Amino acid sequence: MLEVQRLVKVFKQPKKKGKLAGGSPDPRDRGRSFYALDDVSFSAPGGKITGLLGPNGAGKTTLLQVLSTSLQPTSGGVKVDGIDIVREPLLVRRRIGFLSGNTGLYGRLTPRELLQYFGRLHGMARATLDSRIDELAETLDMHNYMDKRCDALSTGMKQKVNIGRTLVHDPDVIVFDEPTTGLDVPAAEAIVALVERCRDEGKTVIVSTHNMHEVARVCDHVVLIHQGKLRFSGSVDQMRSESECDTLDQAFLTLMHAEVIDAA
């Protein structure tokens, strides 16, 4: 279970020179402060897939970085299984797995060494770690290249290694940030299957994506943000009915400009 309460994230920005009269069209841009997230609240229950939607630059990545404790919230709170991410970041990190389409690998390590490294960072005992790595190699069909350097692997193989890295410590909450971007059909299918399997195992799954087909197929719950503010939170069916649109693409465009949902 993941709960986001009135989350605000402000970045300091340099003073702009020669700005045109009338100011910036972006409401998040307020002088020296940029409100990347402004009063965002929602919750993602366990055993469900929550889709995080929004156009490019909406604040999705910032939100995921806060959820995964890479960035500190300016105000508001996030709890993972009841644990506050600001007070107990190390405890929260033990429960979270993060997979992004842009995540790289250590090219000079083999997949086995890479998984061992992250397992050790998560404090796993050697025997448990070794059997977990064998299990992941089996599930993800990685046996043939477990001892080859990551640099020498194909994109699909690298993606599997990344999945292994995300799951090595058996996290309760898994965050996928545009996981299928740039992948071919078989690799993207493997990711979708993984997302569904995680849900079936009772984990809390959050998927940030632009692919409405994937949203319709796997998401139980949808959160839409635009310009740092929450515009919609509800089921896929509610998304269609509330926007009075037949397709999710149309619904997305309509709700993007909807009234801001009052977090209070």
Place this chain on the structure above:
Amino acid sequence: MLPKNMGPLLAVYKKELLEVSRDRKTLMFMLVLPLVLIPLLMQLTVDFVADANKKAATETLSYAVFGADNLPGVEAALAQAEGFERVSLSSEDAVPAALADEEIKLALVVPPPLGDSQQTIVELHYDNASVTSRVQARTRAFLDDFGESVRADRLTALGVTTFSDQAALIKPVVMVERGTASVREKLGEVAGGLLPYMVIPFCFLGALYPAIDLGAGEKERGTLETLLLAPVSRLQLVLGKFLVVFTTGLVSATLSLVAIGGWVVLEGVKIAGELGEVVGSIGTLDLALVWLMLVPTTAMFSAVLLSISIYAKSFKEAQSFAAPFNMLCILPAVAAMLPGVTLSWGWALVPVSNISLAIKELLKGTMDYTMLVAILGSSTVIAAALLVFCTRWFSRESVLFRQ
């Protein structure tokens, strides 16, 4: 400051070291460069200087002479002098062209004496652009010898017949030097000024690529976020990374010392004369003390390079930020070469300069060992302060996620 549980720190250290050891560029700078480049440079320099000197001292000097009648006996003496060979030129005007074509190495022109003067002027024409040329020295030696024989004949004609009387007349007062500086001190001043240039850059070069790889490299590969997501404090991450950069820098610096020491043992001992004595008098303890001072120096460089690397957005940006820092490493080392700069309590607190000056003192054999404590102490404090800065730097969102 040290974390209680060292497990994650060790995991970071081991993993980064494994990756670094598989990087050819790092291995090149860390192992190959000091072990190959230093002995090669030293050998080439010594060989080149020795060859040039030998050639200049023994080559046959072809010469032309004009106006020899104005200095009786010089023509015959030149003909008998070893290493001189006469070439006939059509006229004095042909001298510049003959020198340019290397047909002759020198020309002696003896104009008629002025009035009643008994002193003869001999003009030496030669190419004075060459640094290694011994033409002037060898000609002067010949003319000095010839002049002495002329003088002895003239003094004898004046009734001063014995050698000792002639010597007392020519030089009634003779100064004999009794300098307090030993040969080691004099040559240590020169060699000690050069040694920091060979060793200190390797503290930097060995640490450079791993530092860039471990900071900016993580950002460029897109692995930083996953690393920050591990349940490990930023302190452990940065300490683990720092220790790897420090290790590679120190390995490189140590190997440069080993290379110098090895070359001295294998080749340096063959050097004859005073330089050979100085080389032989440098003990293992001196080299060990030089190494000890390189430890905090490497730590300083590692902390700064890692801070630069963490700030940079890409490998390329980190390289361009690190380039001016390279100059900052060398400039304080230059201070040790400046005339009049010696190791004092004030200089002992200036990072890098203090180590350069101390290396010089150690080689000269005049080290004040209490000063060594001040140098090690101040360098360690500065290195620790830079490391604290680096760990704080690594905790800042504006640095880690710089847009």
